[in-house]
Amino acid sequence: MKRTRIIIACCIGIFLCMLDTTIMNIALPAIQNGLHVPLNQLSWPLNIYTILFASLTIPLGKLAEKIGMNKFYCIGLCLFVVGSFVSGFSSSLNILILGRGIQSIGAATVFPLSMTIGINTTPIKSRSKVIAALGVTQGLAAALGPVIGGIVTQFFGWKWIFFINVPLMIVALLLCLASFNFREKRLESKIDILGAVINIISLSTLTLALVQGREWGWKSSTILCLFGISFISFILFILCEKKSKHPMIPLDLFKNKEFNGAALSIVLSNLFLVAVTVVLPTYFTKLQNKTELEAALLVTPISAMIFIFSPIAGVLIDKMSPRKIIGSGFTLMAIAFIMFSTINMNNYKIVVIACILLGAGYGIIAGPNTVLAASNFTGKLLNASQSVAGVLREVGVVLAVAIYVTGLYNNVATAKTNSIDHVYVEINQLDIPNAKKKIVANKSVTSIKNENTNGKTATKHFTNNEIHNLVEQNYEQIIKQKENLPASVKQHIYDTVNTKVNRKVQHINSEINEKIANIKQYTHDQFNKAFVKLYRYSTPFVIISIFSYLLFDKKRIDSSKEYSEVGESDSIN
Secondary structure: OHHHHHHHHHHHHHHHHHHHHHOOHHHHHHHHHHHOOOHHHHHHHHHHHHHHHHHHHHHHHHHHHHHOHHHHHHHHHHHHHHHHHHHHOOOOHHHHHHHHHHHHHHHHHHHHHHHHHHHOOOOHHHOHHHHHHHHHHHHHHHHHHHHHHHHHHHHHOOOHHHHOHHHHHHHHHHHHHHHOOOOOOOOOOOOOHHHHHHHHHHHHHHHHHHHHHHHHOOOOHHHHHHHHHHHHHHHHHHHHHHHOOOOOOOHHHHHOHHHHHHHHHHHHHHHHHHHHHOHHHHHHHHOOOOOHHHHHHHHHHHHHHHHHHHHHHHHHOOOOOHHHHHHHHHHHHHHHHHHHOOOOOOOHHHHHHHHHHHHHHHHHHHHHHHHHHHOOEEHHHHHHHHHHHHHHHHHHHHHHHHHHHHHHHHHHHHHHHHHHHHHHHHHOOOOOOHHHHHHHHHHHHHHHHOOOOOOOOOOOOOOHHHHHHHHHHHHHHHHHOOOOOOHHHHHHHHHHHHHHHHHHHHHHHHHHHHHHHHHHHHHHHHHHHHHHHHHHHHHHHHHHHHHHHHHOOOOOOOOOOOEEOOOOOOOOO
């Protein structure tokens, strides 16, 4: 019973930490309206969470060994609750950034320790099921972020994407307080301060460069400098760890082939998953003008498939070759990307099928990955493996956002330019006054710039006053040529002119509407290509990732043999 309570608490912690990595994305327009700030400034509440989460996970995991994992875990839960409260009650951008920063420190503590503590609840021989459950939670959270964000934002308001964390984290904290042994053994080894500082510099500069590259410019001196600092810091970190008696990351970790294979597939699978779960809802809400709920429902099949396949694959990893399982998972993800690179995004049935394949593929990879990353490690190596795995997941998420969101914005900008050029080509073909051409063209261009191509378009392009003036002008020209006409004749002429003008206007309206329909269809096609091109260019890389299965042994190493530097942490004894 005690073990069950701990595993439930760990699953809650993992779920909320991963959920808050992506839950904000779809709520950004609502937060913008609520805080009255430019949309580009809202990148910082997103980025601060990602940057601190990625850069502090390993140092805080090491600090937890020193203080006591159980105690430190409860501190992390409290920090996450406080950060959620501050974020939810924020009335300004700065307060929201502060709240997200506190949240991220809690997440950097809770996420890796959830894995370590949860795994330590069972012996090595029988821990695959527990690891599979923890892995399912991670995959679900990554996929459900935009879905839950969309539903909560539409029905309860954006503040509730933070408030929903509070009761769940309090439940997790109560479960921990009732189950943990706070007299646990602590490791007396010293903390590698220099290694911690270099690690933070390397990961924070890398993450900052990736999340701000689109806004600051990938070729700007600032971004290039950040990448340079990150690379140099990484080399220094490796050299420092080799010489350190108490390294932040024991390099023996990377002597394990199973862990190395899992590390690469963790990055790739999360990159390819988030490439869809973040971009697809954005595409539906911004370019197809769908509600957050509609967008969320369209990507729900991904989450459902992860929920189904992740635990099954996690259990099968001890009975089947890791090569077959990982290879088949990436194969399904590759098929999904091929579909996304060729389909019409208005065909929602095909979109859903592609989402099903993507979710199934990721689920097949995620369950085993969690098991393989834990390998047969115990003690310090187990804690280090989960800290590194946590960072790698975050790197995969950040890479996906950096590559695919940047790609989407660039492709959309190209689509807008092409569509606007097409507007002038189409409108100039109309046989109407230049003044009217300009008005019609300006309306179409404004609609394209605002990405509002699905809204209703006026079918009448002449006001009643304009039609009346045209009738009067034509009538006056005829009357001037004829004098002393009886009133009845004048009325007949006027009626005839009125009929001809209205017919002409109706014909012109029809021509304009036909051109506008062509423009809208062309624009829809361009925006569809903006999405499809993202996956067309990346499909070869997904196909290549299938061969990552070669990094794994044909059979798993004997799960009864421990791979440890120190004894197991007594999380519950």
